[in-house]
Amino acid sequence: MRIPCPLCGERDSKEFSILGDATVKRPDPDGPDAAGEFFDYVYLRDNPAGTHCELWFHEAGCRQWLVVTRNTLTHEVAGAELSAGRKAKKR
Amino acid sequence: MRYSALSIVKNALSGNRHWKPVWREREPKKAYDIVIIGGGGHGLATAYYLARNFNLTNVAVVEKGYLGSGNVGRNTTIIRANYLLHGNNPFYAHSLKLWEGLERDFNFNAMVSQRGVLNLVHSDAQYDAAARRGNSMRLLGVDAELLDRRGVQKYAPYLNFDQERFPIQGGLLHRRGGNVRHDAVAWGYARGADARGVDLLQNTEVTGFKISRGRVTGVETSRGLIRAKKVGMAVAGSTSRVAAMAGMRLPIESHVLQAFVSEGLKPIVPGVVTFGAGHFYLSQSDKGGLVFGGDLDMYNSYAQRGNLPTVEHVIEAGMTLMPSIGRARLLRSWGGVMDMSMDGSPIIDLTPVKGLYLNAGWCYGGFKATPASGWCFAHLLATDEPHQLTRAMGLDRFERGHLLDETGRGAQPNLH
Ligand SMILES: Cc1cc2nc3c(=O)[nH]c(=O)nc-3n(C[C@H](O)[C@H](O)[C@H](O)COP(=O)(O)OP(=O)(O)OC[C@H]3O[C@@H](n4cnc5c(N)ncnc54)[C@H](O)[C@@H]3O)c2cc1C
Ligand SMILES: [Zn+2]
Numbered sequence: 001m002r003i004p005c006p007l008c009g010e011r012d013s014k015e016f017s018i019l020g021d022a023t024v025k026r027p028d029p030d031g032p033d034a035a036g037e038f039f040d041y042v043y044l045r046d047n048p049a050g051t052h053c054e055l056w057f058h059e060a061g062c063r064q065w066l067v068v069t070r071n072t073l074t075h076e077v078a079g080a081e082l083s084a085g086r087k088a089k090k091r
Numbered sequence: 092m093r094y095s096a097l098s099i100v101k102n103a104l105s106g107n108r109h110w111k112p113v114w115r116e117r118e119p120k121k122a123y124d125i126v127i128i129g130g131g132g133h134g135l136a137t138a139y140y141l142a143r144n145f146n147l148t149n150v151a152v153v154e155k156g157y158l159g160s161g162n163v164g165r166n167t168t169i170i171r172a173n174y175l176l177h178g179n180n181p182f183y184a185h186s187l188k189l190w191e192g193l194e195r196d197f198n199f200n201a202m203v204s205q206r207g208v209l210n211l212v213h214s215d216a217q218y219d220a221a222a223r224r225g226n227s228m229r230l231l232g233v234d235a236e237l238l239d240r241r242g243v244q245k246y247a248p249y250l251n252f253d254q255e256r257f258p259i260q261g262g263l264l265h266r267r268g269g270n271v272r273h274d275a276v277a278w279g280y281a282r283g284a285d286a287r288g289v290d291l292l293q294n295t296e297v298t299g300f301k302i303s304r305g306r307v308t309g310v311e312t313s314r315g316l317i318r319a320k321k322v323g324m325a326v327a328g329s330t331s332r333v334a335a336m337a338g339m340r341l342p343i344e345s346h347v348l349q350a351f352v353s354e355g356l357k358p359i360v361p362g363v364v365t366f367g368a369g370h371f372y373l374s375q376s377d378k379g380g381l382v383f384g385g386d387l388d389m390y391n392s393y394a395q396r397g398n399l400p401t402v403e404h405v406i407e408a409g410m411t412l413m414p415s416i417g418r419a420r421l422l423r424s425w426g427g428v429m430d431m432s433m434d435g436s437p438i439i440d441l442t443p444v445k446g447l448y449l450n451a452g453w454c455y456g457g458f459k460a461t462p463a464s465g466w467c468f469a470h471l472l473a474t475d476e477p478h479q480l481t482r483a484m485g486l487d488r489f490e491r492g493h494l495l496d497e498t499g500r501g502a503q504p505n506l507h
Binding site (some may be wrong): 001012013014017018020021039042043044045046047048049052054070072073074075 | 400502
């Protein structure tokens with residue numbers, strides 16, 4: 001499995017460590033159903049068989065967090081982008 | 092037919108031509124009282140105990156592949172009851188008791204071998220933690236012995252005691268733990284369930300649920316609709332996918348765990364040794380192969396295979412612990428898909444859908460649990476009440492904050 005790091009190029013997955021699902025969003029702690037939303041955020045996962053967006057840390061490279069799109073059935077990596085950049089784009 | 096020494100002699104004399112198939116191939120009936128999804132160890136054990144303990148035999152086990160094609164036939168066969176938490180270990184202690192009488196009970200040779208499980212420790216803190224865990228086990232009537240460095244040297248002289256990164260300081264020895272022939276567990280439970288009237292439906296995949304007014308009424312399968320009053324899910328690594336068909340999202344992620352076996356060697360490793368600090372454990376099969384494994388590959392996966400970095404990591408750890416394995420050739424490696432729960436402990440419970448029951452979250456330790464899991468899941472299916480040994484294993488514990496987190500690592504499933 002190789003991950004195309006936007007800064008370092010295509011690198012062996014061994015250089016990275018994974019955190020997990022990148023689609024979960026930290027809820028608003030002051031929201032009306034904060035307890036329920038936090039339960040959801042902390043514990044529940046879609047755990048899809050197929051395309052999965054996940055956070056990987058390029059530990060032995062640029063030390064940036066990446067959002068990697070990968071297929072959990074085939075381990076095929078479709079792409080990777082900087083996590084920080086993604087957030088900025090959305091704002 | 093009951094197996095016995097006499098039946099072996101009789102069949103040998105007639106050239107072994109008259110053995111009967113171990114179970115029957117059935118056509119699915121239109122309806123059952125109970126359908127169990129998943130013909131792995133847990134599904135088959137559940138069917139067996141439904142028939143044996145509750146006399147419920149209008150039951151089908153629906154398996155998408157062949158019986159035992161999942162993790163029950165892919166694990167490294169270790170059984171033990173050396174958990175710390177009192178919400179967990181009484182369940183595993185019960186499982187160990189069932190293992191001890193299993194072969195007589197289901198009249199099948201599962202080669203249950205209580206050859207001991209040793210967990211190594213490498214620091215004062217780990218030594219203290221092992222003492223605590225041992226005490227907790229002994230309070231529940233499970234055996235545990237704390238060994239110092241000399242004790243480990245005597246028990247497992249083939250380990251490397253000179254390594255400096257993880258010097259062996261001692262270990263926690265659990266003599267009643269050991270190994271069991273995994274395939275035979277699936278076959279023994281299957282045969283026992285079949286003999287009591289359960290239908291075992293192989294190559295039958297569940298593709299959906301029939302749910303009406305919040306109650307399950309059957310399952311859609313690749314061989315048509317099968318109606319059922321109650322449906323139990325015991326699909327291990329496929330849990331999220333199957334539960335999603337009933338509209339559920341669960342505190343589970345699927346991850347791949349690899350295992351390895353060497354060529355057959357003369358006896359060298361008499362029991363199970365685990366080297367948690369280095370991510371390595373091994374035992375020796377009765378055929379002589381060294382059977383070993385390590386940690387998860389860490390990324391989410393539904394592929395029953397892993398990648399090379401983990402292979403390298405496991406072998407490196409093995410060479411650190413026991414350099415002599417470097418002389419053995421590796422025969423095979425393989426992977427299985429684990430249902431990793433958010434606190435590392437299993438879930439056996441009712442679900443929000445009436446008549447639908449969940450057995451999942453076994454992580455990489457569900458083989459040892461097979462008898463107790465079947466025992467308690469059968470109890471739940473038959474009575475609608477969780478068995479008292481699984482009271483702490485409810486699905487709502489995450490929301491309530493009553494986690495069963497043996498290692499205290501939090502909601503990070505690949506770390507459990
Ligand atoms: C490499 C490895 C090493 C391990 N080592 C140990 C160990 O030493 N000790 C230990 O205690 N545990 C160990 N485990 C864990 C243990 O094997 C599992 O926790 C346990 O086997 C899971 O329960 P099961 O046997 O019912 O699962 P499985 O055998 O996986 O059964 C689930 C079944 O459900 C079926 N299924 C899935 N979806 C559907 C569907 N839609 N319709 C119909 N059927 C479906 C699957 O085909 C499968 O046969 C290990 C696992 C692995 C992979
Ligand atoms: Zn990089």
